[in-house]
Structures are given as C-alpha cells and as structure tokens.
Amino acid sequence: xxxxxxxxxxxxxxxxxxxxxxxxxxxxxxxxxxxxxxxxxxxxxxxxxxxxxxxxxxxxxxxxxxxxxxxxxxxxxxxxxxxxxxxxxxxxxxxxxxxxxxxxxxxxxxxxxxxxxxxxxxxxxxxx
Amino acid sequence: xxxxxxxxxxxxxxxxxxxxxxxxxxxxxxxxxxxxxxxxxxxxxxxxxxxxxxxxxxxxxxxxxxxxxxxxxxxxxxxxxxxxxxxxxxxxxxxxxxxxxxxxxxxxxxxxxxxxxxxxxxxxxxxx
DNA sequence: TTACCTGCAAACCATTTGCAGATCC
DNA sequence: GGATCTGCAAATGGTTTGCAGGTAA
Numbered sequence: 464x465x466x467x468x469x470x471x472x473x474x475x476x477x478x479x480x481x482x483x484x485x486x487x488x489x490x491x492x493x494x495x496x497x498x499x500x501x502x503x504x505x506x507x508x509x510x511x512x513x514x515x516x517x518x519x520x521x522x523x524x525x526x527x528x529x530x531x532x533x534x535x536x537x538x539x540x541x542x543x544x545x546x547x548x549x550x551x552x553x554x555x556x557x558x559x560x561x562x563x564x565x566x567x568x569x570x571x572x573x574x575x576x577x578x579x580x581x582x583x584x585x586x587x588x589x590x591x
Numbered sequence: 592x593x594x595x596x597x598x599x600x601x602x603x604x605x606x607x608x609x610x611x612x613x614x615x616x617x618x619x620x621x622x623x624x625x626x627x628x629x630x631x632x633x634x635x636x637x638x639x640x641x642x643x644x645x646x647x648x649x650x651x652x653x654x655x656x657x658x659x660x661x662x663x664x665x666x667x668x669x670x671x672x673x674x675x676x677x678x679x680x681x682x683x684x685x686x687x688x689x690x691x692x693x694x695x696x697x698x699x700x701x702x703x704x705x706x707x708x709x710x711x712x713x714x715x716x717x718x719x
Numbered sequence: 720t721t722a723c724c725t726g727c728a729a730a731c732c733a734t735t736t737g738c739a740g741a742t743c744c
Numbered sequence: 745g746g747a748t749c750t751g752c753a754a755a756t757g758g759t760t761t762g763c764a765g766g767t768a769a
Contacts, residue, residue, distance in 0.1 A: 527653025585705035
C-alpha cells in the first residue's frame with residue numbers, strides 16, 4: 464500500500480473545497496487553483512480529486528448532467544438541484560431522517576441496505 | 592415541433608425495456624436489438640433512447656459508474672445498487688413514502704421541491 | 720535515495736452528430 | 745413529396761494514463 468505525501472497542489476484543492484458552498488466541477492477547480500498555481504494541469508486536479516474521494520475526505524456527485532461535481536463535506540447530507548438554473552445547494556435535513564429512509568427501504572427487501580444517495584429537484588428560491 | 596413517426600427499431604427497444612428487470616446500458620440494448628435487427632447502429636439506439644426519455648416513456652439512470660442505464664418503468668420508484676456485484680434492482684416502496692420524503696426535505700427550505708431521485712446502496716441477497 | 724507527485728500530451732470511451740440514403744404517412 | 749428515421753463514421757468532451765522529470769521524507 465502506498466503512503467500519501469504532502470503536495471501543495473492537493474492542499475490547495477482541499478482548502479478550496481472546504482471553503483466553498485458551490486459544488487464545483489473538476490474544471491471549475493482547475494480554473495480556481497490556476498490563480499495560485501498557474502502551471503497545474505487538469506490531470507493533476509483529477510488525480511488529486513480521485514485520491515481525496517478514495518480517502519473519504521471529499522465526495523463526488525454524479526448528477527448525470529455530463530460532468531461530476533465535488534463536495535468538500537464528506538458527511539452524509541442531501542442536495543437540491545434547481546431544474547431552472549442547475550444550481551446545487553446543500554439541504555439541511557435532520558440525520559434521523561437518513562436512518563428513517565433506510566428503514567423504509569429495508570422493509571420487505573431481502574438484501575442489506577447500508578445507505579443511500581438522493582438528489583432533490585425543483586425550483587430554487589431565486590427561480591421560483 | 593416535430594411529430595414522431597413509427598420505427599421498428601424504436602418499437603423493438605421499447606418492447607425490450609418494458610419486459611426486462613435488468614437495467615441495461617445503451618450497449619446492452621444495442622447487443623440485444625442486434626439479434627433481431629443485425630444492421631442497427633449504436634447511434635440509432637442512443638437517438639431512440641433519448642427520444643423515449645424526452646417523451647417520458649422510459650427513464651435514464653445515471654449511477655456514476657461510467658455509463659448510464661435505462662429503465663422501462665417511468666413511474667417514480669427506487670433502485671438498489673449492490674456494492675459487491677453492481678447489480679441494480681427495483682425496490683418495492685409505498686408511494687406514500689415518496690411524498691413523505693419530499694415533505695421532510697421541504698421543511699426549512701426556501702425553494703420548491705418537486706421530486707427526488709434516490710439510489711440505495713448495500714449488499715444484495717446473493718452477496719450478503 | 721526512493722517513493723510519490725507533477726506537467727504534458729496522447730489515449731480512452733461513452734455519447735453525439737453530420738451526412739446521404741431509406742422509410743413512414 | 746416531405747419530414748422523420750437510419751447506418752455509418754467521424755467528432756466531441758469529460759476523464760484517465762504513460763512518461764520523464766521534480767519533490768517530499
């Protein structure tokens with residue numbers, strides 16, 4: 464198994480993700496990090512994002528709109544996608560609700576449900 | 592606005608999707624339809640799948656594993672993805688639960704939630 | 720010193736698209 | 745006849761990867 468070494472590029476990606484509420488694409492992140500490290504390559508961004516996802520430090524959101532988005536908050540939580548402007552927001556839902564939903568789904572299912580991932584759709588406050 | 596004409600290829604795709612419980616990829620569908628129409632092209636499969644999705648006759652599942660899957664049941668329902676064997680199954684959940692979940696999410700949210708899409712994860716009965 | 724990491728550019732691969740001819744109505 | 749559809753093959757676009765040189769420990 465390989466050990467992880469420090470890299471200023473990765474640190475910069477983490478810092479950006481932990482401090483934004485946007486849910487940026489790899490390319491968004493690439494553009495942002497380039498302000499500080501103009502030589503960084505898109506390949507490096509992808510390699511680091513995949514590493515951080517594998518380590519559980521960030522999560523990847525596959526919304527199905529063509530490109531993945533990334534979220535610096537790895538704790539289970541819900542997302543809302545506006546069908547008008549495509550903006551993604553975090554939803555503030557009690558953690559109890561997560562287990563509740565898993566329990567609803569487990570009833571009458573012969574496998575073992577460990578978790579779920581949900582996207583809510585509709586109009587955001589600005590588009591409503 | 593353009594009208595839709597009959598095509599035996601599209602009819603064949605619909606028939607296959609309405610009668611399977613697998614959640615096939617575009618390529619799976621291509622392979623299957625080729626048994627009956629050996630000359631069909633992958634482009635035609637994609638064009639028809641997109642048309643059927645736009646018309647609401649089937650749904651597309653973006654699981655984030657690299658390629659989309661298609662489901663001949665367009666009514667709202669839930670899916671379970673086995674983290675061991677990647678098999679996708681339909682879950683049998685009361686329709687009430689859907690509205691219930693939308694209501695939980697709507698509490699304290701200033702936009703308008705119209706629906707949601709959920710994937711449950713865990714081990715299926717065979718892998719457990 | 721020796722992993723691991725980076726920039727670069729090419730490769731990959733699911734999906735889309737342009738075109739000329741076929742098919743439906 | 746005219747709009748829609750098809751097969752084919754090339755293009756697209758997000759993501760991955762091979763390589764040679766750089767950097768952390």
